[in-house]
Amino acid sequence: MELGLVFLGSSAAVPTRNRGLPGIVVVYRGSLVLLDAGEGTQARLVLAGLSPLKIAAILITHLHGDHVFGLPGLLQSMAMLGRRSLLLVAGPRGLYGFLREVFRYTAWLPPFPLYVAELAPWEKLRLPNGFKAIAFPVDHGAVPALGYRLVEPPRRPRISLEKAKKLGLRPGPLFSRLQRGEPVVVDGRLIRPEEVVEEQPRTIIVYTGDTRPTGSTVEAARGATVLIHDATFTSNMAREAHEQGHSTARDAAIVASQAGAKILVLYHISARYDDPEPLLREARTYHPRVVVAEDLLSLVLRP
């Protein structure tokens, strides 16, 4: 697929028979960005048929073990597989120290250039796949925790066939020139790109990591194509959810609705839900398009 998501793990805190720990791959034109790296991420990449060598960046939401214990092993496997290209690993403060100490005690250093970035809330960065990322603050209690808003690079505009026809323009090489932003002359008449091209909407992917419902997520998820939101419990356990720095399916759906996100993916599902139907039913009361994440699910955004 040109653009989409592959969910590697979808459980909360503890892996179950069906759900592994958090890890989401953004696939874009053969390049991968990994969001969180729970234990087992590298094994699930193998199962999903995705090469760790295609990963250009890894974004970590927070340094709780279930989101980060798959990171060192993944880096080592990249090395074993012969990686030589730069890897960006970004996350909250502490990420560098975590990796440094783990490498120190396990007598290993990456043989490829590893760039570790500790991000401040609302810090922006450009990812190697061309996406713009914004790290937004979420609320997961005492630990620094970030969500990520990822915006696709500008897309080649489409030519409106209707408008082109009115101007006597037929599909052909001139189309490409107009799409590249160049004016053309047809039958002695100058046609400027803006007369016929239509901007293509950019895909916006937002991932919260672990969080209570927050206004910062509503802000960061404005106009999102997909919002992947913590939905650890159903709302009958709202108190437990909020005490532990998590959200309910209802919370997630309300945030998605307030932000105007098109698709909501319920994520970080507690082991108590063998059947995720109650989470789905609850969220659909507040938002029309809801999916519950499951392991190795592909969400195709452009085929």
Next chain:
Amino acid sequence: MELGLVFLGSSAAVPTRNRGLPGIVVVYRGSLVLLDAGEGTQARLVLAGLSPLKIAAILITHLHGDHVFGLPGLLQSMAMLGRRSLLLVAGPRGLYGFLREVFRYTAWLPPFPLYVAELAPWEKLRLPNGFKAIAFPVDHGAVPALGYRLVEPPRRPRISLEKAKKLGLRPGPLFSRLQRGEPVVVDGRLIRPEEVVEEQPRTIIVYTGDTRPTGSTVEAARGATVLIHDATFTSNMAREAHEQGHSTARDAAIVASQAGAKILVLYHISARYDDPEPLLREARTYHPRVVVAEDLLSLVLRP
């Protein structure tokens, strides 16, 4: 089963579609001892139907990532599952620092008593399941690396029915007294336990972790019931194996043969062997009873 082994992962360095990273469970009367804890160990315990709460001790051979990156997540899952009982984690020097730093950066401390022991070569310890363990030095290059010899606690002796019959003794309550080591009087004649009991052989399990073939393994594996030995490659790759601190299947079989080990398990299988038949064929030239480990294989020692 009363006594046996369950192989959780059996690959070398990198997980494959069929093989996970190292982890072996010694099952003894409902209590578990885990040998190494590669990434994914906790997920494979779930698949094997073994509760992490039944683990009484974890023995780590060396601090390379593929043998230890599953440890922090397993400890956290034990806590999530409500563990309150003491856990012994033993391994080479550096183990304590590794856990301390990982806990520090991921903002977590075990809510149950965790006893971390850094062992010197040939150090002995008594495991919570009653086994005697000896940590023997192996040769894996620059890092401190240990193998483990585990000896079953003394077994209740068996009564020789033949000898008992000759003394006019029939199966019944007196048998139990003799098995407990108490003399009895039958028809006015004193019978001492040593006249009728036969000691039962104790099971000895030896695991090398990663190592070149070494004399210390031959010494530690004397009379072993099972020797689980590094067998990363076949002998056409002996040079690579030894350079990287590993053994070939041939090396493993020769060590097993020299030590007089009954069963040899080839372990730590390189990803290049989709079909482990060549490893098996090679080892069988030097040792009569060879098994290639595979994930979730149970090796029953007493049903």
